[in-house]
Every structure is written in structure tokens, then in C-alpha cells.
Amino acid sequence: MSMHQLPSEMLRSVFQNVNSQDIPKLRSVCQMFNSVIKENYCYLPRVAYLVKIYSVNGEIMIANMKSGDINGSTQNLFDFDFNHWREIGIVELEFEIINECDSIKVAKAFTLILREMIRTRQSQLRKMVFTNVRLSADVATEVKQLFDIALYQCENVTVENSNLPISFHSDSLKSAKFDHFRWISSTGSKTLPSDIILRKLQNDMKNAVNKRSFLAEMDSVSVEAACDFVEEWLRLPVASFFNLSFHNCDETWKTRFLEECERRHLTHNYMEFQSRTHTNSHVKISFSQDASTCCIWPVFDVPARTTGQSVCYARYFRDF
Known part of the structure; x- marks a missing residue:
């Protein structure tokens, strides 16, 4: 039996296992392939795209570009043919400099x-x-519905200035997928x-849900929550x-943090807290008085010489 004799449902199942870069090429094979792909694009692997929404002189613009590319198409949002979105998979959605536009126009843009x-x-x-x-x-x-989508799908949620x-609800946050979260001056x-x-x-x-690295940067956090996190990691x-980076951590916050650590018997050596399960693993905490910032990250000591020699340790931590 020829592939052209297969029902469209079966062809769709076959195309679902094709690389996203090859889907557009398959459309040119024959009229039948083109028809099946065109009707089922939303269910097939799609080429990754970055979409940016921003304003210029009061007009709301949209820029579409393939993920990893610098150049892309840019035009007025309300003139854009959104049928193009059926053929692409948006992996990154950015909103920038939307603060001086007509409120009715902004409402229409977000609704669209x-x-x-x-x-x-x-x-x-x-x-x-x-x-x-x-x-x-x-x-x-x-905006709430967009954030609900972001919390359900995104690994990275960033809000700055x-x-x-x-508003965030505890239930949606517990089930959220993000492992990079930034909320700065917002x-x-x-x-x-x-x-x-x-x-x-x-x-x-704790539950090994996040098996990679993660980061968070927020305007503030309580002393108790910061101590809970350090204690869990140790x-x-x-x-x-x-x-982790927390802002608005002044001298009062630092004093309360150290008092809470002492109350919990979290001993440290120059703000390094040693792991209770690994001899050479530590949590490093640094305070910046000028920026009123508290930064927390792990530090590891690893032998830098072979067995039999005097042990020398090299320090490293994962940067982002």
C-alpha cells in the first residue's frame, strides 16, 4: 500500500514524529501531504520562534524570528497575519516598553x-x-490568562521594571513549571x-522535580523563608x-537572619554553611551593603591533586 492511500489520520500520526524543520519541506512533496499538514499544523512539531511585542511612537509592533536568529519580520501588530502562528511554535514571548500607548489599543492588543x-x-x-x-x-x-499559560508551560518567567x-495564587504556583524566576522593581x-x-x-x-539548575531573583523575601531554604539544602x-538574589536586605534584615540561624543552630564559617551530608559542600551567603542585596549559592571543594599527594582543594560553583 502506498503512503498516498493511507487515511489522513494515520498520515498525521506519521508526521507527528518528523523533525519540525522537515515539516515545511514535506508540504512540497505532493498535494495530499500539503493538505494534511495544512489542516493539522497545530498538532505537528513546529519550528521554534521568538515573538516580541513592543511599542514605537505609540504604535504596538510585533517581531517574529526563528529561535537563534537575529533578524526577523517586524510590523504593526494589528496588520499581522496570525495564521502564520499555525505554522510555528512560540518558545519565547517578550513584552517590552509598553507604557505610553493608548489604553484601548493596549487592551485590544492583549486580547488579540x-x-x-x-x-x-x-x-x-x-x-x-x-x-x-x-x-x-x-x-x-x-494578562492573568497569559500568566496562567506561562506558569503552566514556562521554565523561565521574568518581570522587570x-x-x-x-496576582499569584498559591495553587497555581505550586503546580508551576518554572525553574528561573525574576521579579525585579515591579x-x-x-x-x-x-x-x-x-x-x-x-x-x-527536595522532591527532585527540578533536576537541573535554577535561579530566583526577587525584590524581597522573609528571613524565615531564606533560612528554611538553606536548612533544606544542607x-x-x-x-x-x-x-538566589534577594533585594531590600538591609542591615536589619541581615541581623535578623543571623539571629534566626543561631536559633536554628545553623553554624557557619565566614558565611559558609557546611552541608550535613557532604563534607566538602557548602552554601555561601554574601551581603552587599551598597545594593542591600543578599546572594546565596552553593560552593564545592574538590581535590586538585591525585591520591597520595598532599591534598589541595579547588573551589567552584555554578554560575548562570
Whole structure:
């Protein structure tokens, strides 16, 4: 039996196992292949794309480019043919410098983007970024739904210098997939639940949900939550690499942190806390008085000489 005699459902199953780069090539094989792919693009592997939404002189623009490419197509958002999204998989969605546009236009833009994300079945999203974005409560519903998508799909969620009409719920945070989270100089309709986010990362680390490295950078976190995280890492037999940065940690915060460590019997040597399961593993904590920042990361000592020689240790940690 020829492939051309197979039912379209079976052909779709075959095409689902094809590399995303080869799907467009298959369309040129014959009219039947083209028809099946065109009708089922949303269910097939799609070429990874980065999409950026930004404003220029009050107009909202959209830039589409293949992941890894520098150049791409750029045009007015409301003139863009969103049928193109059926053929691509958006892996990164960025919003930049949307703060001086007409509120009605912004509302229409977010409504359009959300609708097309759903219509074209975008399920490959791995990163969502908001930078210098100021949004009113008029788009609260749309932005919340976009964030729900991000929390469900994304490994990286970044919000910087932005004002977003959103709030985070503990249930959605517990099931979120992100392992890189940044919320810097930004506000929402409610205060960011920094402690819950840190405990989510702590729980993922404890249950080996996150088998790679992770990072978090937030405007603030409580002393208790920071101590809980350090204490958990110190007793785990296998723990992830990480890099944590907390802002607004002044001298008062530092004093309270050290007092809490003493209360919990978390001893340290020059702000290095030794693992309770690995002799040469430590958690390093550094305070920057100028920036009022607390940084926490793991440090490991590894032998730098062979057995039989005087032991010399080299230090290393995972950077991001």
C-alpha cells in the first residue's frame, strides 16, 4: 500500500514524529501531504520562534524570528497575519516598553494575542518576559490568562521594571513549571508572594522535580523563608545547583537572619554553611551593603591533586 492511500489520520500520526524543520519541506512533496499538514499544523512539531511585542511612537509592533536568529519580520501588530502562528511554535514571548500607548489599543492588543495563542494551540512556550511594561486594570483578565499559560508551560518567567494588574495564587504556583524566576522593581495588583515562590523551588529541589539548575531573583523575601531554604539544602543527599538574589536586605534584615540561624543552630564559617551530608559542600551567603542585596549559592571543594599527594582543594560553583 502506498503512503498516498493511507487515511489522513494515520498520515498525521506519521508526521507527528518528523523533525519540525522537515515539516515545511514535506508540504512540497505532493498535494495530499500539503493538505494534511495544512489542516493539522497545530498538532505537528513546529519550528521554534521568538515573538516580541513592543511599542514605537505609540504604535504596538510585533517581531517574529526563528529561535537563534537575529533578524526577523517586524510590523504593526494589528496588520499581522496570525495564521502564520499555525505554522510555528512560540518558545519565547517578550513584552517590552509598553507604557505610553493608548489604553484601548493596549487592551485590544492583549486580547488579540491571547486569542491567537489559544486558537493556534501554542503549547511550546518556555519563556515569558515583561520589561518596562505598564498596564492598567483594563487588561487584567487577559494578562492573568497569559500568566496562567506561562506558569503552566514556562521554565523561565521574568518581570522587570513593570506594573502588571495580576496576582499569584498559591495553587497555581505550586503546580508551576518554572525553574528561573525574576521579579525585579515591579508591582502587581497584590504583593508578590516571594516566600511561597521560594518554598516552591525548595519543594521542587527536595522532591527532585527540578533536576537541573535554577535561579530566583526577587525584590524581597522573609528571613524565615531564606533560612528554611538553606536548612533544606544542607540536609539533602543530592541537591541542585542554584543562584538566589534577594533585594531590600538591609542591615536589619541581615541581623535578623543571623539571629534566626543561631536559633536554628545553623553554624557557619565566614558565611559558609557546611552541608550535613557532604563534607566538602557548602552554601555561601554574601551581603552587599551598597545594593542591600543578599546572594546565596552553593560552593564545592574538590581535590586538585591525585591520591597520595598532599591534598589541595579547588573551589567552584555554578554560575548562570
